[in-house]
Structures are given as structure tokens and as C-alpha cells.
Amino acid sequence: MTRTTRSFKTLITLCIVTLALYQLAGCGGGGGTGSAAPTGVLKLSITDKPSDNYNSVVVAISEVRAVPAGMDNAADNDPGLPVVAHFNTPKVIDVMQLQFIQQALGEITLPAGSYSQIRLILAPNPNGQGQAPVNYLTLKTDPSTLIPLKTPSGQQSGLKILGPLQVKPGVTNAVAIDFDPNTAIVQRSNGDYNLKPTGIRLIQMASVLTQYGTIGGTVSATFKDFSSATVSIKRRGAVNDTDPIAAGRIFSSYTSGKWQAPFTAFVPPSTQTISYKAFVSANGFKLYSSVAVPVVQGQLTDLSQINLQPAP
Numbered sequence: 001m002t003r004t005t006r007s008f009k010t011l012i013t014l015c016i017v018t019l020a021l022y023q024l025a026g027c028g029g030g031g032g033t034g035s036a037a038p039t040g041v042l043k044l045s046i047t048d049k050p051s052d053n054y055n056s057v058v059v060a061i062s063e064v065r066a067v068p069a070g071m072d073n074a075a076d077n078d079p080g081l082p083v084v085a086h087f088n089t090p091k092v093i094d095v096m097q098l099q100f101i102q103q104a105l106g107e108i109t110l111p112a113g114s115y116s117q118i119r120l121i122l123a124p125n126p127n128g129q130g131q132a133p134v135n136y137l138t139l140k141t142d143p144s145t146l147i148p149l150k151t152p153s154g155q156q157s158g159l160k161i162l163g164p165l166q167v168k169p170g171v172t173n174a175v176a177i178d179f180d181p182n183t184a185i186v187q188r189s190n191g192d193y194n195l196k197p198t199g200i201r202l203i204q205m206a207s208v209l210t211q212y213g214t215i216g217g218t219v220s221a222t223f224k225d226f227s228s229a230t231v232s233i234k235r236r237g238a239v240n241d242t243d244p245i246a247a248g249r250i251f252s253s254y255t256s257g258k259w260q261a262p263f264t265a266f267v268p269p270s271t272q273t274i275s276y277k278a279f280v281s282a283n284g285f286k287l288y289s290s291v292a293v294p295v296v297q298g299q300l301t302d303l304s305q306i307n308l309q310p311a312p
Contacts (some may be wrong), residue, residue, distance in 0.1 A: 017151055027239070038112040038169035048098040055143040056097075057179075059151075060090035060123035060134035065158065066110060066165075067117035076121050076158045090123040092134065095179070100212065102297045115165040116204065118177060119158035122151050136195060137185070138230050149185075151195045159197040162249070176203035176248075178264055183253055201246035205266055213295035216264040217303030219250060219280055219288075225259045226308055229282035233265045236292045237274035270294040278303060286311050 051057070063076070064084040071080055085091075085105050125133040125148050133148040134228025153159060161177050179185070219229055228251050232244035246265040253260065267276055276295055280288040285308040293301050 006060075021046065025130070031126045034080070039109045040112055040167055040169050048095040048101075050262070051096060051140075053140060054096060055138045055140045056094045057137045057185075058094045058135065058150070059149070060092045061085075061091045061105075061120060061166075063121040064125050065119045066115050067119055067160075068111075069114035069116045069164070069179075072116050072160075080106060081119070082110055084118075090134065102309065104229060109167040110167055112167050113168045115167060116163050117162070117163045118165075118175075120161065120177075120270055121158045125141055127179045135195075147193055149195055150192050153197060159195065161197065161200050161202055161250075163204070164204060176205060176266060178203050178248070183251070183261070199253070199279070200253055201248050201250055201263070203246060203263075203265055204244070206245045209266060209268060211269060211297050212266045213269050213297050214264050214266055214300045215246075215276060215278055215293065215295060215303065216262065217259055217278070217306050218262045219252075219282075219308060220254070220260045221282075221285065221308045222258045224284065224310060225254070226261075226282040226285055228252065229261065229285075231263045231265065231278050232279045233267055233276050234279065235274055236277055237271070239274060245281075264300075267295055276301075278306075279306065280306060282308060284311055285309060 010248035063086045065076065065081040066084055067074065067081055071078065074081055082193040085108075089172070091105065107117070123134050125135055133146055135144045135149040135151055137149050138144070138146060151159065166173070178201045179195075179199075186194045186196050186198055186199075188194060216235055219226070219231070228249055230247065230249055234242070235245055246267050248263065248265070250263050252259040277292050278288075278290040288306055288308060290303055290306075293303070295301050
């Protein structure tokens, strides 16, 4: 099952009313009142982390939809899937140009409740001979050659970014869709580059950040597949919060003789009194807790390899 992958980090940031089993102090917002069903505002932006191998990674986004729980297999055009953003002319974005920058994409008011996916619908690459692809990448070793990024599900059924998400009224939070280098882009033996939606993660943050650094690492297990795990980041110091400031679910793949899943979390820079700790929980494994670490604006704090230990 070993896969050959290339390296880059991309994420799409969503600001929504409380998400994914956590209730965070957020950036404000309101829910419905009276007899009307409660709602919350979702704000969408995109940002990126640099790549060692890619000069550009370009996607053409036609639409972004949220998928309520129980509608996982609904068609992209199902009226029950709220449209976060729609572009009559696809929004073409080179995500590699957005290092530690958030570019706004859209905003929507959503009913409060459970959501199982965020779905990205991409414009199809043209089939005509000699026509340039609209979803593509270029390598740093050959920046002039456009290599089509094959996204078969991106047009037929949308790229399904798995939750779960719990949207609650009254508090606005941020969520990042992280295109991970080791799991989201896969180079096939025939030379094709495929976008693998199960390698893309949702990361919850306390708010949309104008300034931030990152905490990252790779969660691994040697003797047992952890399938998925929850990574959460908590503040330590003057503000000793019990709720995560960032959290998300990661999915493992078997590579180099072990089950692995990299992660990245986006948090405000540390101060003299505030640092961060990372926690990793997975069924059948002991809870992992890191030492407290600082985070610098525009830089990665790398926790390196995190080895999960089986529970007694």
C-alpha cells in the first residue's frame, strides 16, 4: 500500500458557528431568535504553507457546499446542501502564493446543527488536445510545464472533506481545510498526479487569524492501525483554557512500515506568558500530550514524529 507522494501544505479556512465537538470562544456572531430556526455565519478564506517540491498548485473552484449529517451521498446540486460559495466563472487560485495569508472566498448563513462534510466542486480539466489544464501543478525543477492535477471526484461528486462538524448558534469559529503533502497529492506509477480527498483535513481554530504560526508533526503507530485520530492544541500560561484553540481529525495511511498521518494547526503567535500543548487521541491508544512549545509568527513549530502507544 506504500504510495509515492509529493510535498506541499494547503488549507482553506472556514469561519463558522461552533464546530466539531468543541465549543470555543470565537470571534463573535449570532444565532437565530424567537421561533425561527437558529443559524450561524460561515466565512470562507484560503491560505497555504510552502512546498519543497512544487512551484505552483492551481485549482479552479466552481462551488463550495456544506453537507448536513445524513446527506453524505447527496448529489452536489441537491438543494439540501447549502452553497457556501458559487462562482459563475471558476475561481482560479494558485495556493502556493498564499503563504501565511488568508484570501476571502465567500460567506453564508447556515442552520445550526451537524454537518458531515465540506464539499469542493472543481471545474473539469479540458479534454481537447493542446488545451491547458485548469487544475494543475508545476514542479520547482520545471516551473514552465503544467502537469494536470487529476481530480475525478472533484467534478462528478465533489471533493468530500470529512468532518464531523457541529454548527451551533451564537459563536463564530474558524475551520481550515488542509491539503496535506503526504496524503493529498499522490503520484501514480504512470506519472499522473492525483488529488486524494481522504488526505485532506478539517482543522478547527478559535477564530480567523490575521497573524499566526503553525504547530505540526506526524502521528504514527507501528503495531496497530489507528485509522483516525483527533489532534487538539490548547493554550498554556496566563490564559489556561480547557477548550482547544485548534483541533481536527486526521486519517492514517500505511507508509514506510507504519501507519502515519501528518497534521498542522494554525494558532496565534506565543507571548511571554502563553505557549501551546498538542494532544492526540485515538481509539485503542494512550492519550498523547506534548511539552509546552512556543509558536512564532509565520513559522512552523515542528513536533516531528509522535508515536502512539497502545492502551493497556
